[in-house]
Structure formats: structure tokens, C-alpha cells
Amino acid sequence: MRGSNFIRDIVEDDLRTNKYDGRVVTRFPPEPNGYLHIGHAKSICLNFGIAMENKGVTHLRFDDTNPSKEDVEYTEAIKRDVRWLGFDWGDKLFHASDYFEQFYEFAVQLIKDGRAYVDDLSSDEIREYRGTLKDPGRESPHRNRPVAENLDLFARMRAGEFPDGSRVLRAKIDMSSGNVNLRDPVIYRIKHETHHNTGDKWFIYPMYDFAHGLSDSIEKITHSICTLEFEDHRPLYDWYLDQLGVYHPQQIEFARLALTYTLMSKRKLLNLVEEGHVSGWDDPRMPTIAGLRRRGFTPEAIRDFCDRIGVAKRDSMVSVALLEHCQREDLNLRAPRVMAVLRPLKLVVDNYPEGQTEKLDAVNNPENPGSGTRKVPFSRVLYIERDDFREDPPKGFFRLAPGKEVRLKHAYYVTCQNIVKDNQTGEVIEVHCTYDSESRGGGTPDGRVVKGTLHWVSAVHAITATVRLYDYLFDKEDPEEGEDFRANLNPNSLETLTDCRLEPSLANAKPGDRYQFLRHGYFCVDQVDSAPGRPVFNRTVSLRDSWAKMQKVHATS
């Protein structure tokens, strides 16, 4: 059951009063000028969610009224991402550009009604004439051109007779309005540019305010849900529809998503891509749907997240920890567990017969008994995690240390007898242990307790792989803080480990497969950089680590 919110309340009311004959038609209207991000996911879940809950439909409509910024690469990516998130627009795929001819006719109607005029002022002049937030604007000298002249000029604008920027079509509303959007807004501008959908057919392109409401009207949208910054555009949205006397949906605004440590501005994300701070729109550190997908996030977790954050009108910044929580909760139930040693340290079981190998049973997922078991090879020489051994263990460290006994997951208890150090560096390079053959499987007849359980791999059986550990792309909660967001880039957002040793079952991991690396976190086989037999793993999100937290507290106090 999804949480209620003020928009759902409005829809419910409208259904009760039969305002739209019981119809619920929403739309998701991206401009194809960049990739979709987690903020769009909020809007997608809201729009598709409300429609689905009320037996309605949601249109996917490209708001493609500005050919200078848009590209088919983006339309394809957007469709892929919406679909991946789990939503279906059926045959309701539209483009604002599909309606250009109708928009033109509507504009002509406005001119005929004396509600629009062609203005010859330059953009600088228009800005000057617009006034300021405190002072009213002045009327353009062309404001009262005869209808016939306007009609002629507008037709010639369409015909491509005038250069870019030389004229615009404006609505005749109120140059002294406190709402700047109503000071004779531009309806059409001249752009001699190829459009990704209409080609070279048009030399004039409608502005958002004009095109958006009319698109909604043409498609008989009931609830046109958008973000807060369009709130003071609503009077204009209403004005166009009322002047033209056409079907009138209602615009409702909600607060866009802001996430800690995350940049959501499409313009700035594009900048990161163009300047190479990330590998592309789908870099696993990007908040884009494509990036999250590649990182290993699931549509289920993202949808759950969107359900939990709610929908309201107040500006807010959601903690990215919630997204991570949703992802862990989802993957905990379904990700197979596997052993991976990220920073290998050799461990030799001195009393284990040389050349012997046994296949031990390992549970695939304790949270899901139906997921079965697999065999993991054990032998005399193993690798364990460097962090799991300390020559001088601090208080509370219950992993391996000289003289200490630990359990090797799924295998045996081992006790550290001695260590081998590098003569030069003094670094521990080998740990020598003895094992208790009675402890096979992880328990002993005497029932003695060991506090630590370590993951491990057999040296000769393990496969070598690259594992990428990701951290936040920015090291400030609010990446926009300061004068240049790029100064907040986290230099340690990516750590690539190339000598990781993984249990052999991972040799057949397929791109997109997700696992829990025991005691580390959830990892996903990279879809781009992996090759057959040579998988690259991306860390989606780490496991909660209370030991690390303890260490951190001690370090800072």
C-alpha cells in the first residue's frame, strides 16, 4: 500500500466528484536533452503509480520543442530507462513535435483574437522592456500591430524568411503583472535548425509554456503533475487553454527530489560527462538511471525508495542512506552469497595434507532456503582478507591474530601459529595456521565458541578479478555548496582493485548478475567492461559494518 499524499488526494476527490468522467490520464514529459536520473524516477513512479492505482493510463511524451539541445540518443535512453524501471506506456508514446501543426493553428487563432503579436524587438530589448521583479515592464512598440500584419509576419516566420532572433510571436497579456511570466511571454521563436523528429520542416519552434499545456490538452490529460518551479507558470498554462477555449487539464506541482551527496541538475551532470569527470552518463557513480543500473541497483529498490520518500510541496533533501537501505533490503533477500577476497593475504594450513582438495557445501542464501547450496573447494593454501589479520589485535578485534582461533566460513576452525614477514618491509606476507579436522563445516564436537568467521578462497582454485569500490561522487552533502560544484568532487569516489581472488563459481558470472560478497556488500557484474571469463565487479552498496563504525568512533574520539 502506497502512502497517500496531497496529489493522490486531489485525484481521489476528482474521481469522487466525477470531474473528468472517471478518467485518470497522467503523463511523464521529459525533454530529450540528457539522461533520466533518480529525480525523474520519483516523477515516473508518481505519474505511472497514480494512473495504475486508478485504472488510468500514463503517456510518455517527449517535450521536444528545442532542437538545439535535443538528440535521439536521449530519446532512446529515456525509453530504455522508463521500461527498465518497470513501467509501460503501451501505445501512448507521443512527442510535442507531433503537434507542431496544431500549435501553429492555435497561435494563428490567438493572433486573430488579438491576443498575440509579432515583435521585432531583439532579445536584449525584450529583456529590458520586461522590467524587473519590482518594476513593471513597458509595452513593445509593436504590440498593437494590426491582425493582418501579424498574420502575414507570422506566416513568413514559419516560411523561414527571417533570421534567428529577428522576431518572435508574443502573447498579449499584461506587461505590469507581478508575475513576470505574464509580461507578454514569447510563444514562438525562430530557429533554423534540424529537429531530431521533424527534420527541416520547421523554422519556428514553440516555447515550453505554450506547447506543454496544449499537448496536455490535445492528449486529454487529467492531471498534469510537474515540479514546484513551474508553479508561477500555472497562470500562463491556464491562460493559453482558456483563451483558446480548449480542454483544460489541471497542473499540480510537487517538490523535486534532492538527495544528499548527489547532484541532480541535468546541465551539471552533462558537464561531468563532457569534462570527463565520469566515464559517461552511465558511470556507476552517476545518479542517472543508467548509472544506477550499471552500479547494480534494482528497479524494485528504486521504486520502493520512491514510495518511501513521499510527495509534498516543501523543499527537502533526502538522505542517500535511505536509497542504500532500500537496496540492501531488496538484495538481502535475493542475492546469492559468495566468497571474494578483495585484498589477499596468503594463509597456509600447515597440518592440511599437501595436494589435497575437498569440496565443501556452502549455503547460497541463508535468507532464502530454496536457493540451495554449492560446492566450494578447500585446500592447504588459501587467501584471506588482509584486514582479517592483525599482528597486534586491538581490543574487540575477533578476527585472526597470533595464537587466535577463527572459523573459516563453511570450512574449518584454524589457529594462527606463526607468520612470515617480508625482510625488507616488515609486512606480513603469510599466515601459518593449523586446522582442527573435527571442525569440518564450521562446528566442533566440543561445541567451543569462536567469535570470528572469515571468508576465504583456495589459492589454486580461485579466479582473479577486478573489483571496483565506489564511494559518493561528491564529498559534500550538498554538492552545490560553494561557487563551483566541481570543487566538491570526491577524489576517492572510485577505487579499483585488480588482484581480487574469487571463489571459482564466479567464473561464469554474467554481466548484470548480482551477488553478495560475504562480509563486504552487494556487487554486480559490470555490463560494459566485463569480458567472458574475466568479469569486472562493481560494488553496488556495502554491507552495514558495525566493526568499521566502532573503529571510526575510536579514531575520532
Added chain:
RNA sequence: UGGGGCGUCGUCAAGCGGUAAGACACGGGCCUUUGGAGCCCGCAUUCCCAGGUUCGAAUCCUGGCGCCCCAGCCA
């Protein structure tokens, strides 16, 4: 004293005149062959502030204060 919005726990967020849901985070405990997961407990005597109405106010009224958005031929 241009216009439009918004102010409820550290962060989101319910609440719609009947006496502050939930989630994340955080703290403590239990349990554990992942220091994972799970379980239990705690966590706003108070809702930006000040008045007022009312038997009763986070909810209604008045006045302040604070924050966000708008001066693209972007969306």
C-alpha cells in the same frame, strides 16, 4: 509591503479541531557459521515565533520571522 510557494524529530513524512503515525539515521540489548540479516527497547509533553478563537488548536484567525522559486527567444 513585485509575484508565487513552503515551514511537524538529525533527515524524509503522516496528520484535514479531539489531545503528535511510520521510515531512515542514531543509541542500547538479544541472537547469529556473514561484526551481515533478524528481533526487542529508546528516540518531538510538542508541531518557526507571538497573540487570539475554542471545553479542546500542529490543525481556525491575526501579526511577525525564516527558507525556496521567478526578470531564457531553456524546460
